[in-house]
Amino acid sequence: MGEAVTDRGARVIVVDEPDGQGGYLLSRLRRVGELCAQNPGYRWPDQYENGASPDIHRRTTGPEITEQTGPDLGAVYVPVSTGGTLAGVSAHLREHRPDVAAVAVDVRGSLAVAGDAGRRLIPRIGSSRPSAFLQGPHSYDRAVHVDDIEAIAVCRILAEDVGVVLGGSSGCAVRALLTDLENDRTDGRLPVCLAADGGRKYRDTLYSDDWATEQGIRREIEIAAAVNQLRSEGLFFDRKHQEH
Numbered sequence: 425m426g427e428a429v430t431d432r433g434a435r436v437i438v439v440d441e442p443d444g445q446g447g448y449l450l451s452r453l454r455r456v457g458e459l460c461a462q463n464p465g466y467r468w469p470d471q472y473e474n475g476a477s478p479d480i481h482r483r484t485t486g487p488e489i490t491e492q493t494g495p496d497l498g499a500v501y502v503p504v505s506t507g508g509t510l511a512g513v514s515a516h517l518r519e520h521r522p523d524v525a526a527v528a529v530d531v532r533g534s535l536a537v538a539g540d541a542g543r544r545l546i547p548r549i550g551s552s553r554p555s556a557f558l559q560g561p562h563s564y565d566r567a568v569h570v571d572d573i574e575a576i577a578v579c580r581i582l583a584e585d586v587g588v589v590l591g592g593s594s595g596c597a598v599r600a601l602l603t604d605l606e607n608d609r610t611d612g613r614l615p616v617c618l619a620a621d622g623g624r625k626y627r628d629t630l631y632s633d634d635w636a637t638e639q640g641i642r643r644e645i646e647i648a649a650a651v652n653q654l655r656s657e658g659l660f661f662d663r664k665h666q667e668h
């Protein structure tokens with residue numbers, strides 16, 4: 425654990441103690457709990473349990489997706505960490521477009537929507553505990569667990585082919601959709617992948633071979649092998665690359 429003070433005087437407490445569930449979340453939540461108990465004036469918005477999160481996505485993100493896509497929409501692939509985005513989008517679909525599938529995209533090693541705990545490479549997707557927002561039987565239609573190495577490979581291929589540089593959780597959503605397409609799990613209608621952020625800020629991580637090597641001697645090799653495998657299976661996002 426470390427501490428730093430920003431230019432503007434904010435005190436940043438860094439909790440980097442692994443939580444034994446493939447991440448740091450449980451250690452961080454414990455520290456937040458201690459700080460709040462010791463300092464009654466502190467306020468914690470709590471993105472993991474605060475109903476304002478699904479609510480804003482029900483009122484804004486969900487309608488934005490259905491308005492922009494129209495009647496052809498068949499499924500929405502949403503990366504999950506706290507589950508607030510998916511819970512809100514799904515609630516909107518349930519009410520206004522029950523014909524559209526809300527697909528939970530989680531990463532292998534995450535417990536956000538069931539699964540087994542394990543080491544995870546991609547930030548901002550997955551969780552060390554089940555989502556508090558996705559407990560009800562109708563909170564989404566189905567879940568897909570994505571391999572993080574494959575998702576990073578999809579990010580790199582997409583960037584190479586068409587210059588679209590996605591964040592890692594968005595790469596997971598695209599990977600989940602590709603798997604469904606391979607397995608004929610789509611109904612032919614328009615699928616949408618929710619991209620929560622772009623990839624520029626991951627240039628030195630998800631898009632870097634040096635970073636991959638730092639994650640373990642085999643990681644860089646595994647990512648390169650996944651890119652080759654996907655290419656050999658015919659994954660190209662533009663015609664120019666396909667012809668080569």
Ligand SMILES: Cc1ncc(COP(=O)(O)O)c(C=O)c1O
Binds near residue numbers: 620
């Ligand atoms: C880039 C990115 N992807 C996915 C998510 C997951 O969203 P949620 O926590 O609502 O499940 C987040 C959450 O902050 C995010 O920042």
